[in-house]
Amino acid sequence: MPELIARGVEVHLVVPKLNGGPANEPLILPDGSPARNGSQVYRVDTGNQWGDFFTNTWHDNVAIEGFCTELISREGGFDLVHTHDWLSGFAVVALKVGPVSARFKGNLKITDPTKFWGPSRFLIVVEQ
Numbered sequence: 001m002p003e004l005i006a007r008g009v010e011v012h013l014v015v016p017k018l019n020g021g022p023a024n025e026p027l028i029l030p031d032g033s034p035a036r037n038g039s040q041v042y043r044v045d046t047g048n049q050w051g052d053f054f055t056n057t058w059h060d061n062v063a064i065e066g067f068c069t070e071l072i073s074r075e076g077g078f079d080l081v082h083t084h085d086w087l088s089g090f091a092v093v094a095l096k097v098g099p100v101s102a103r104f105k106g107n108l109k110i111t112d113p114t115k116f117w118g119p120s121r122f123l124i125v126v127e128q
């Protein structure tokens with residue numbers, strides 16, 4: 001991801017806040033300096049670590065979907081939404097079919113981690 005940012009791609013990385021850290025901060029370039037093109041990491045406080053694995057994953061997705069809906073409304077359309085794996089798939093599918101889907105430039109694409117290259121601005125949703 002730092003290499004994409006260095007090429008000028010604006011990236012918004014959304015993760016559950018599981019191990020602390022600020023709510024948001026600039027992503028890091030390959031040289032270790034903070035991105036200056038608006039690329040950010042957002043750590044979403046999901047607050048749902050009291051159930052079984054599937055239940056926690058579902059609650060994390062609901063919180064991430066809500067955050068991403070607000071982010072999309074605030075930032076405007078994105079060219080691409082990328083999910084790391086099935087763990088965050090619930091949130092991404094909800095974004096694709098939900099009310100914010102019309103805010104995406106062109107068609108909303110949900111990608112596999114091994115198949116992305118190209119758009120200048122995208123949102124990544126990652127479940128850790």
